[in-house]
Amino acid sequence: MVNFRFTKQAKIVKTDDFSSVFNLRKRLANKHLVMRYRLNEVNIARLGLIVSKKTAKSAVQRNYMRRVLRELFRLNQHNLPAVDLLIQVQKAFEKPDFMEIKQEFEHLMQKLVIKISTINNVVISSQSN
RNA sequence: GAAGCUAGCUAGACAGUCGCCGCCAAGCAAUUGGGGGAGGAAAGUCCGGGCUGCAUAGAGCAGGAUGACGGCUAACGGCCGUACGCCGUGAGGCGCGGAAUAGGGCCACAGAGACGAGUAUGCCGAAAGGCGGACGUGAAACGCGGUAACCUCCAUCUGCAGCAAGACCAAAUAGGCUGGCAAUAGGCGUUGCUCGCGCUGCCAGCGGGUAGGUUGCUUGAGCGCAUGAGCAAUUGUGCGCCUAGAUGAAUGACUGUUACGUGUAGCAAUGCACGACAGAACCCGGCUUAUCGGCUAGCUUCUUUU
RNA sequence: GCGGGAUUGGUGAAAUGGCAUCACGAAACUUUCCCAAAGUUUAGUCGCGGGUUCGAUUCCCGUAUCCCGCU
Numbered sequence: 021m022v023n024f025r026f027t028k029q030a031k032i033v034k035t036d037d038f039s040s041v042f043n044l045r046k047r048l049a050n051k052h053l054v055m056r057y058r059l060n061e062v063n064i065a066r067l068g069l070i071v072s073k074k075t076a077k078s079a080v081q082r083n084y085m086r087r088v089l090r091e092l093f094r095l096n097q098h099n100l101p102a103v104d105l106l107i108q109v110q111k112a113f114e115k116p117d118f119m120e121i122k123q124e125f126e127h128l129m130q131k132l133v134i135k136i137s138t139i140n141n142v143v144i145s146s147q148s149n
Numbered sequence: 150g151a152a153g154c155u156a157g158c159u160a161g162a163c164a165g166u167c168g169c170c171g172c173c174a175a176g177c178a179a180u181u182g183g184g185g186g187a188g189g190a191a192a193g194u195c196c197g198g199g200c201u202g203c204a205u206a207g208a209g210c211a212g213g214a215u216g217a218c219g220g221c222u223a224a225c226g227g228c229c230g231u232a233c234g235c236c237g238u239g240a241g242g243c244g245c246g247g248a249a250u251a252g253g254g255c256c257a258c259a260g261a262g263a264c265g266a267g268u269a270u271g272c273c274g275a276a277a278g279g280c281g282g283a284c285g286u287g288a289a290a291c292g293c294g295g296u297a298a299c300c301u302c303c304a305u306c307u308g309c310a311g312c313a314a315g316a317c318c319a320a321a322u323a324g325g326c327u328g329g330c331a332a333u334a335g336g337c338g339u340u341g342c343u344c345g346c347g348c349u350g351c352c353a354g355c356g357g358g359u360a361g362g363u364u365g366c367u368u369g370a371g372c373g374c375a376u377g378a379g380c381a382a383u384u385g386u387g388c389g390c391c392u393a394g395a396u397g398a399a400u401g402a403c404u405g406u407u408a409c410g411u412g413u414a415g416c417a418a419u420g421c422a423c424g425a426c427a428g429a430a431c432c433c434g435g436c437u438u439a440u441c442g443g444c445u446a447g448c449u450u451c452u453u454u455u
Numbered sequence: 456g457c458g459g460g461a462u463u464g465g466u467g468a469a470a471u472g473g474c475a476u477c478a479c480g481a482a483a484c485u486u487u488c489c490c491a492a493a494g495u496u497u498a499g500u501c502g503c504g505g506g507u508u509c510g511a512u513u514c515c516c517g518u519a520u521c522c523c524g525c526u
Contacts, residue, residue, distance in 0.1 A: 025169090086401095095167085
């Protein structure tokens, strides 16, 4: 039985955590979303969302985007290694675009997993050498 | 029946799966169970108040706001009633800025002239001049002209800031104060050197204070019903109810059944698609703006029937 | 949460309540064999809706959009 809960520990709250992810400058992007990531030490994938007022004026629209992204993360969190993940919305989307956003999100997830596994391999190989 | 006016209400419903944020109960804990979780505008921040801090002997000036009359209210620039003006066949809607004899300013064009003088014709005069002054122009023309939504004066109100207010707890680093130790030495800077001058080390304690956390934080000028007062706004009394509290910021996503509306395909049954404006951030009373629709009540006009 | 400012031809800016102005650009015409330069002419509901006024870009109120500051 897999637990899909999204608790407070899985949320990035502190300004330090945010800025440390930003400073690492690891970045993936496509049409609507920008993803920044950093390996962390808490053994759990954590999420921070950035939806600025510039992308959408209406608070309702911003809230919708936040909720959809959180939901996608919640359902996918067990496929992820322990990373701090910041998702920034670049272009506004609405309800009819849901399937597109889902595909984009999953695509980014795959890329992320591949990248991180290569990093880990490098680390392991360098240690063995 | 159609077209309207005004006031009020509403902003689909039920069930399931996976989740989110408070509260209550159980449990050492993990967790489990119960119950609650956006609006009529939560918006704009245009007014008013509560609350909190600062300032303050008392009073006033300056500055700001309001401006028919009377009332309501915690208060208001709000609301109600009345009067007046305009619009509408009407139900109704919109508006209203006190004082021009306290003083200053402005009054384009036209007009003789825009407030100080004085045009035509006329009367008195030899003349100078005096009296009186139409028509026309214009928003306004001798009359104490118009304009105060120009300054101003008058009346009334007004200390300043805002929950990121304020209160409490309190790392790391840097600096402050006090005490003790070391010491007149050494180090650094000032010119290449010397002298001179300036700065300073270690330990303990103290208080201030940043990140961060806790609180303020939701029971209130509260809501509903009945009834009394009042034309009404509003208000007295009685009974009942408890109705979000987040903080890198919860209130969501998906599925099924069904109601309503719109579009579309179809002769039809029915199928498919879509669902207004919009998201609490200390709390209330208003105003303004956005809004697919639906319901109720009262009233008006026109037409038809009896 | 609190506060300030802007909106005028296509663009950037002026203007005491009395005819909306300047520069660049655009279009048309003149000039030239052609182009450039030069000259002439044209195009504004003064963001929108009300009010005050004889008259509003200007004054007052509301509103929309944009920009900025403090915390």
